[in-house]
Amino acid sequence: MDQSNLLEKRVGVFICHCGTNIGGFLDVEDIEEYTKGLPDVVFTQRNLYTCSEEGLSQIKNGIKEHNLNRVIVASCTPRTHEPLFKRVCSEAGLNPYLFNFVNIREHCSWVHMHERKQATKKAKDLIRMGVARVRLLEPEEDIEIDVEPACLVIGGGIAGLTASTSLAKRGFKVVLVERDATLGGLLRDLYKLYPICEDATNVLEGRKREGESYPNLEILTSSEVKEIKGFVGNYEVTVDIQYPRHGIRIIKVGVIIVATGAKVLIPEGLYGYDGKRIITQLELEKRLKEEREKLKRLNNIVMIQCVGARGDKRAYCSKVCCMVAIKNATLISRLNPEAKIYIIYRDIIQVHGTEYEDYYREARDAGILFVRYHPENEPVVSDEYVKIYDEMLGEDILIPYDLLVLSTPLVSWEDASNLAKMLKVPLDENRFFLEAHVKLRPLDFATDGIYVCGTCHWPVSVPEAVSQALGAAARASIPMANKKVRVESIISEVDKDKCIACGLCASVCPYKAIEIKKTEGGKKAEVISASCKGCGSCGASCPMSAITMHQFTDEQILSQVKAVLP
Amino acid sequence: MRFPDEGVSIKDEGSKTEFSPKILSFLCNWCSYAGADLAGVSRFQYPTNTRVIRVMCSARVDPIMILEGFVQGLDGILVLGCHLGDCHYIHGNYFTIKRVKLTHKLLKQAGIHQDRLYLDWVSAAEGERYAKMIAWFIDEVRKLGPFGEVEGIDAEELKERAKVAQGAARSDKLRWLAGKEIDLCGEERIGIQGKNVYGEQVSKEDYDILMNENVLNEYTRSGIISLIRENPLSIKEIASKLKMCPAEVLQHISILEHAGVVFLTEEEGRTPRYIGV
Numbered sequence: 126m127d128q129s130n131l132l133e134k135r136v137g138v139f140i141c142h143c144g145t146n147i148g149g150f151l152d153v154e155d156i157e158e159y160t161k162g163l164p165d166v167v168f169t170q171r172n173l174y175t176c177s178e179e180g181l182s183q184i185k186n187g188i189k190e191h192n193l194n195r196v197i198v199a200s201c202t203p204r205t206h207e208p209l210f211k212r213v214c215s216e217a218g219l220n221p222y223l224f225n226f227v228n229i230r231e232h233c234s235w236v237h238m239h240e241r242k243q244a245t246k247k248a249k250d251l252i253r254m255g256v257a258r259v260r261l262l263e264p265e266e267d268i269e270i271d272v273e274p275a276c277l278v279i280g281g282g283i284a285g286l287t288a289s290t291s292l293a294k295r296g297f298k299v300v301l302v303e304r305d306a307t308l309g310g311l312l313r314d315l316y317k318l319y320p321i322c323e324d325a326t327n328v329l330e331g332r333k334r335e336g337e338s339y340p341n342l343e344i345l346t347s348s349e350v351k352e353i354k355g356f357v358g359n360y361e362v363t364v365d366i367q368y369p370r371h372g373i374r375i376i377k378v379g380v381i382i383v384a385t386g387a388k389v390l391i392p393e394g395l396y397g398y399d400g401k402r403i404i405t406q407l408e409l410e411k412r413l414k415e416e417r418e419k420l421k422r423l424n425n426i427v428m429i430q431c432v433g434a435r436g437d438k439r440a441y442c443s444k445v446c447c448m449v450a451i452k453n454a455t456l457i458s459r460l461n462p463e464a465k466i467y468i469i470y471r472d473i474i475q476v477h478g479t480e481y482e483d484y485y486r487e488a489r490d491a492g493i494l495f496v497r498y499h500p501e502n503e504p505v506v507s508d509e510y511v512k513i514y515d516e517m518l519g520e521d522i523l524i525p526y527d528l529l530v531l532s533t534p535l536v537s538w539e540d541a542s543n544l545a546k547m548l549k550v551p552l553d554e555n556r557f558f559l560e561a562h563v564k565l566r567p568l569d570f571a572t573d574g575i576y577v578c579g580t581c582h583w584p585v586s587v588p589e590a591v592s593q594a595l596g597a598a599a600r601a602s603i604p605m606a607n608k609k610v611r612v613e614s615i616i617s618e619v620d621k622d623k624c625i626a627c628g629l630c631a632s633v634c635p636y637k638a639i640e641i642k643k644t645e646g647g648k649k650a651e652v653i654s655a656s657c658k659g660c661g662s663c664g665a666s667c668p669m670s671a672i673t674m675h676q677f678t679d680e681q682i683l684s685q686v687k688a689v690l691p
Numbered sequence: 692m693r694f695p696d697e698g699v700s701i702k703d704e705g706s707k708t709e710f711s712p713k714i715l716s717f718l719c720n721w722c723s724y725a726g727a728d729l730a731g732v733s734r735f736q737y738p739t740n741t742r743v744i745r746v747m748c749s750a751r752v753d754p755i756m757i758l759e760g761f762v763q764g765l766d767g768i769l770v771l772g773c774h775l776g777d778c779h780y781i782h783g784n785y786f787t788i789k790r791v792k793l794t795h796k797l798l799k800q801a802g803i804h805q806d807r808l809y810l811d812w813v814s815a816a817e818g819e820r821y822a823k824m825i826a827w828f829i830d831e832v833r834k835l836g837p838f839g840e841v842e843g844i845d846a847e848e849l850k851e852r853a854k855v856a857q858g859a860a861r862s863d864k865l866r867w868l869a870g871k872e873i874d875l876c877g878e879e880r881i882g883i884q885g886k887n888v889y890g891e892q893v894s895k896e897d898y899d900i901l902m903n904e905n906v907l908n909e910y911t912r913s914g915i916i917s918l919i920r921e922n923p924l925s926i927k928e929i930a931s932k933l934k935m936c937p938a939e940v941l942q943h944i945s946i947l948e949h950a951g952v953v954f955l956t957e958e959e960g961r962t963p964r965y966i967g968v
């Protein structure tokens with residue numbers, strides 16, 4: 126297409142229904158009608174899913190057929206989808222910097238689900254502001270930056286270990302930081318792993334040995350990440366090492382994998398938990414590992430599911446506990462086939478996939494009894510019995526126990542938010558790390574160069590943690606293998622004719638990216654493009670309007686402010 | 692005025708009343724915008740009054756941009772960045788504090804209620820806090836009433852004043868003062884020990900006094916320029932319009948003349964009059 130004449134602005138606006146995510150809460154037809162009347166808008170189109178193959182080709186066709194030289198997509202958030210739409214513009218021959226995102230989902234339809242009229246108005250306003258900005262955008266070229274070919278892995282559980290090993294195997298430098306004195310995380314306390322009853326210790330030791338065999342994998346235990354600075358390609362990480370000698374290390378890496386894991390909820394105050402006769406599944410694992418002889422002598426074992434989970438405080442299902450209970454029950458019944466074992470579950474028992482289903486059948490065949498309870502009729506625990514209302518029988522039954530095992534969920538670490546803050550990545554309402562996109566980018570964060578795997582993201586089993594770790598390692602290796610990443614050209618530039626060399630810009634620049642230099646026209650400020658990170662602070666200081674902050678120019682932002690009201 | 696964190700509900704209590712404030716928020720890409728995204732992903736429902744401008748860092752937000760919002764007659768403006776220490780650009784948001792502080796002073800000078808502008812920090816993980824903060828701010832602004840109401844000044848007149856304040860925000864003096872405070876007074880939290888050309892740290896109190904004086908002067912000068920931008924006036928006329936003493940006006944005029952933004956237009960047999968550019 127002909128881009129020589131960018132003066133005549135031809136704006137195309139694509140408005141996404143996002144299925145019903147937007148379409149269900151906003152009047153998208155009305156928004157489109159309104160958009161048609163905005164200045165320089167020559168084409169509008171509604172898409173069911175703008176990010177689908179069909180939606181993307183609609184953008185391309187729109188650009189070609191209507192000779193568009195400015196494109197807006199009004200849909201979700203630029204933090205996840207901007208690269209995709211920019212790429213499509215570029216494929217259609219339009220400089221991707223002439224694209225503008227308008228967020229009408231996260232910032233509108235999803236947060237105003239019961240305000241159709243007002244939310245529709247808001248979306249129109251946001252699009253109007255977007256049109257104001259897009260008209261002032263200028264074509265630019267990406268900048269390439271070098272990637273430090275090293276990866277930081279935070280957390281040395283099975284996920285972190287697997288990711289580290291996988292990257293080390295590919296020849297990348299890896300630094301694994303674990304705050305405990307030993308590696309292994311939750312796996313250290315586990316006995317056998319479902320479904321094939323492997324020894325947890327074997328799995329762990331195997332991985333550890335493999336990891337330790339790579340000289341390019343450095344393992345720092347008793348160490349904690351204290352500070353993270355920088356961007357994809359060039360992170361500077363401060364690690365506090367406690368042992369063997371206390372010290373601070375600064376590590377330079379290009380990418381980061383978060384694998385900090387989770388912990389098991391200790392059910393203080395629930396069902397008489399005492400850590401002795403009433404214990405958690407994790408404590409049972411320990412006994413299975415170390416005190417099998419004692420366990421053999423117990424005749425009545427009762428397990429209660431969903432303790433502290435799926436309620437008001439923690440609404441989620443921890444997913445692994447049902448299988449853990451079935452596995453541990455089976456192991457006990459193998460130790461002592463005479464033992465009476467009950468699993469008291471709440472409305473469902475989670476067994477997915479064929480092997481797990483088989484496992485469940487096997488447990489039933491072994492005589493393990495499954496009794497269902499209803500959340501309104503929770504089991505009541507006394508010294509000798511668990512009293513439970515059996516729905517089938519329609520009456521209370523009393524089950525005696527020698528050992529009561531509570532299946533509690535995996536919960537996130539209290540200090541997950543510290544790390545999240547350092548990385549500037551989000552957590553969900555249960556403090557688990559939140560990925561960029563649940564389906565499209567499940568192992569990435571929205572921030573480039575940071576990835577996630579294992580139970581810090583969500584409760585998963587060992588096989589799942591391992592496959593996530595391999596996936597995250599693969600993702601993390603992309604920028605390292607390419608050695609360069611392309612980043613958007615968001616940098617500032619000084620108009621030498623306007624600059625009076627007051628030096629204010631240089632003194633507010635966090636990166637010392639501005640220097641005052643002697644030129645033919647006297648002293649002038651000059652931006653060192655390679656150092657500028659594009660915060661725009663210089664532009665907000667300059668008294669002479671001499672600074673152009675590319676993509677976020679004074680004019681562009683002011684045009685948006687002016688367009689807030691119709 | 693500070694967001695109380697505790698005891699705020701997201702529910703919009705006042706949406707049934709007639710006045711629905713028009714609010715603009717500047718969000719930084721890395722934290723507050725991400726926090727707003729998270730509020731969306733978590734489906735926290737909050738009132739519809741805000742319109743968003745995304746910037747890379749809160750430090751991009753120029754007082755001129757904020758004041759433009761009031762020139763347009765918006766009822767409230769939010770500037771939200773990363774928590775101190777978490778700015779993606781090391782300590783960009785410390786400069787945001789200074790710029791918003793300057794803007795607050797200019798608002799006061801212009802007679803615009805300072806609570807119409809609010810600066811705070813929201814992390815990428817604080818979706819719920821974001822939603823609550825929006826609901827809370829809308830409520831605070833609702834208490835102030837439409838632009839001009841609590842001020843007791845006609846909205847159009849107040850917009851003019853915002854324009855005058857915006858003119859003052861363009862002045863090199865004020866921009867210099869906002870930009871240099873950290874250098875001169877220091878900022879312990881980022882380990883900067885302030886010093887002036889003599890190597891001494893300037894006290895925060897002195898700086899504040901200096902700032903206030905300059906805000907007053909620059910606001911007045913900006914007011915003079917806008918008064919004589921189209922029609923030239925004499926010193927006396929300016930003084931009476933702005934309710935100032937002529938000697939003071941003369942002083943400002945000579946500074947403005949020197950800066951090349953005000954010129955004398957002489958006509959035969961008439962008192963000298965000045966025109967602004």
Ligand code: SF4
Pocket residue numbers: 619623624625626627628629630631649650666667668669670671672
């Ligand atoms: S602040 Fe503006 S005028 Fe001053 S040196 Fe920097 S670019 Fe030049």
Ligand code: SF4
Pocket residue numbers: 616617630633634635636637638639652656657658659660661662663664674
């Ligand atoms: S945009 Fe930020 S990093 Fe770049 S020169 Fe300006 S102040 Fe420095």
Ligand code: FES
Pocket residue numbers: 719720721722723747748749750771772773778779780783784
């Ligand atoms: S990046 Fe958020 S305040 Fe600087």
